[in-house]
Amino acid sequence: MPARIALVPDAHGRGGRLHRISEAGEPLGAPLKAAELAVTVAELEAAEHPRWVWASAESVYPPLLAALADLPGGRRLGRCHDLRLVEALLLAHEGRWGAPRSLGAAWARLRSLPVPADLSESGPAEAQDTLFAPDRLQLPPGTDPLAAVLAVHADQQRRLQAIEGEAQRARFRLLVAAESAGALAAAEMAQDGLPWRTEVHDALLTELLGPRPHIPGTQPAKLAELAVRLQQALGGKPFNPDSHTQVLRAFAEQGVRLTSTRVWELRELDHPAAELMIRYKELARIHTAHGWAWQDAWARGGRFRPEYVVGGVVSGRWASRGGGALQIPRILRRAVVADPGWRLVVADAAQLEPRVLAALSGDAALARSAAGGDLYEALAATAFQGDRAKAKLGLLGAMYGQTSGDIGPLLAILRQRYPVAMGYVEAAARTGEEGGIVTSRLGRSCPPPSDAWLDLTEGAAAAGGESAEQGGRSTRARGRFTRNFVIQASAADWALALLAALRRRLAELTGPGGRPHLVFFQHDEVVVHAPTELAEQVAALITAAADEASRLVFGDTPVRFPMSTAVVECYADAK
DNA sequence: AGTTATGGCGCC
């Protein structure tokens, strides 16, 4: 078993302190002092390939990564144990959801000291020297940060060891490793950035909106023109098309009653202004969310640099902070182009969530449908007379808890043909409706119901009337949440395992053109920027990583998790 | 003036 090394950077300088520890967290030998932390870390990484134990990758790794990049070889780190992320996983598992998870908070709990609240995570990363400052770790003044890292790590190992059931414990450990690996990948992707051609983005914006306005804050020509035509189509009185209330009023004055300004509602309207309104919304959104201001803030110097928030979604999916990394509109993918001599290897897991359901529930019949290429096609052939659309609709409805529409008969067929899988999601829904907790395959726990929920549902049925209705609504909403959680969170488990496996395999690959590296991760999709001569090898690695993830997360299952992979120059050409 | 809520829509 390779060693673990606890690591604490200095408050101000380039140095830091380290201590070898055992798996259980006992210190081995004497602590080390490093004048040049990056140099020492690079040497130890090459010699021992340790698991780095630190307060959080988010605070420690980015500056270290920048320093490592300046060293010959430009090594990255293989593995870590992220105390803050692991603390969050353990707290949720222990039913202490919402307790602060910083190193300082964990330390304070150990010492029965007042527990500091977590800092808000708003705003872009601060200057590097303050990232290292001890106050960011939320430690009480005078605390030795290295001692805190050692103590909290040892405590976490004890809590991991205490998890009931050998298989569950092993899976939770995998979750801990994958979550931590994700934190490394997130920092590396933030540093590398997604290749972004500003001139392509510009041309696209100009085509859609007209030339960039000289005065910031003014509307581009085509948007302004649309607004005028919209006014004319609605009686000529000026109004602000960005204001829902004014739009509703303008339509009402023409005798058109709308309950909202949603696009699908406008589409059902037979009025010349409806189409203009839809077009206006479309363009206004691109302008405000991904226009020139966005480009200035997030996509300079040929790279889009988002900030990922690992574990930012309760299901274990990542969130992002600023830049909307996980909501890049499809049309803007034109601007994502590989460097000359490089390619983008774009891969997404095909029909991940229904496959996860098949593997999770152990439904043999559904697993047979998930053993090949198109799951919905197979499902349709067995249960829906070849109607693929119906098969897809029904299965999605079952996973999301849909009740409306004409979905009832489809669900009935699924219940009859796949009782094990349907029983699985329905049991999860029932647990939620009763106020219980569900967990993902690897053991990530969902949050408990809020106090407001308990107030709303307690005795609501007996009370009758409106409060019964309200209680019933929130009961069912909680059921839909837990029903979906088991699938979405287990899919996130799998995707995280894929990411970790792929990252490890990519690190071993290098060519004359450079090293392939991850540049994007979005729920069930990865993008690798690779020298052209390595692109096909990368595609093969992705397949291998998916197989490894499937085995690690679901063990021996007949369910396949195929990746749909494309080697392209431009992201928009991947699908 | 600054903060919070809402509506709406982008992604999975």
Added chain:
DNA sequence: AAAGGGCGCCATAACT
């Protein structure tokens, strides 16, 4: 075609 689950972000409206 939308709707069911999860998010982030923007502009406006509604508050403190």
